[in-house]
Amino acid sequence: MVIPNAQVIWKSTGTIYTLGKVEEIQPRTDEDWLNVEQAATVLTEAGNLLMMEGRAKDTGPWMERARALREAGASLHQAAKARDVAAVFERGGHLFDACQGCHFAYRYEKDPNIIRSH
Ligand code: HEC
Numbered sequence: 001m002v003i004p005n006a007q008v009i010w011k012s013t014g015t016i017y018t019l020g021k022v023e024e025i026q027p028r029t030d031e032d033w034l035n036v037e038q039a040a041t042v043l044t045e046a047g048n049l050l051m052m053e054g055r056a057k058d059t060g061p062w063m064e065r066a067r068a069l070r071e072a073g074a075s076l077h078q079a080a081k082a083r084d085v086a087a088v089f090e091r092g093g094h095l096f097d098a099c100q101g102c103h104f105a106y107r108y109e110k111d112p113n114i115i116r117s118h
Helices: 001-011 029-047 061-081 086-105
Strands: 014-016 021-025
Touching: 001 029, 001 086, 029 061, 029 086
Parallel strands: none
Antiparallel strands: 014 021
């Protein structure tokens, strides 16, 4: 659920600079926007699912990390509803922070070769 929907968000906005050309990536049609809204909803619910008994790794910091994913998803949904390209771009960054916040605490812990943020 998480990876393909995060990709939809991250690929939906941006700027591609090539020699002599600047291309602005953004959702344009209602269908494009609906795709972003749906991806945001799935990510919001993925945050909820990660809080379920048997999935949550503890009852403290894990829950905060899962809530951060839920909140990133919900704020992206609002931005997509508002058709706000800049907000989708910026909140896509918050989404990435929510992923990595949990990964640095719980995913990479057994791998000493991973570069840590702190
Ligand atoms: C609440 C914690 C948490 C959040 C939030 C989270 N992840 Fe993860 N993620 C994990 C953990 C823990 C693992 C390692 C699972 C394992 O090795 O069994 C993992 C593994 C992964 C993997 C590797 C899967 C594999 O098959 O090895 C990818 C890719 C990934 N996450 C992407 C994401 C993305 C993208 C987001 C945000 C949109 C995200 N994750 C948000 C906890 C989280």
